[in-house]
Amino acid sequence: MHEMLSRAITRTSAVVREVRDDQLGLPTPCADYDVRALLGHMSRAAATFDALARKEEAPAKDSDHTAFESRAAGMLAAWSNPEAFEGSSPDMGLPMTVVFHMGLSDVVIHGWDLARSIGQDYEVDAETAETMAAFADRMAPQGRQMGIFGEEVAVSDDASAFERALALSGRDPAWKP
Secondary structure, eight states: OOOHHHHHHHHHHHHHHHHHGTTTOOOOOSSOOOOHHHHHHHHHHHHHHHHTTTTTOOOOOOTTTTTTHHHHHHHHHHTTTTGSSSOOTTOOOOOOHHHHHHHHHHHHHHHHHHHHHOOOOOOOOOHHHHHHHHHHHHHHHHHHHTTOOOOOOOOOOOOOHHHHHHHHTTTTTTTOO
């Protein structure tokens, strides 16, 4: 699982590095976020999932839209420890394997959001796509109740696993700015 997170962070970091200052105000598939706010959310989430893996208190919230890569590196390092997957999260009361998948999903789904917003492709390997689809299928009802996922978007029967994961999270895989 750590290797999958490493690939996701590498892929998403490459997209983050492509964002130009003149793109920070562009819309994203997340209706509440423009590119700057999405980057801030991604940065905050990486720091939070780093702290959760270390079984530490989540850091103070900030919206530093420039800190994703360094915080994602910390997240990756924290999840490299096998003990990170043991037990339940004190903050969330969820098994740590679920918390890991939430963090992975945040990196991958928001990586796609960001790529779409700035006109780039975001390819996901088959293992990650299947993992995202299975996780989204299992967590979508609770995600919607918590306001984390939007309503499911209909996709064709031949949609890829990643397109199904996006649709389950409330995203239209065909979204364009």
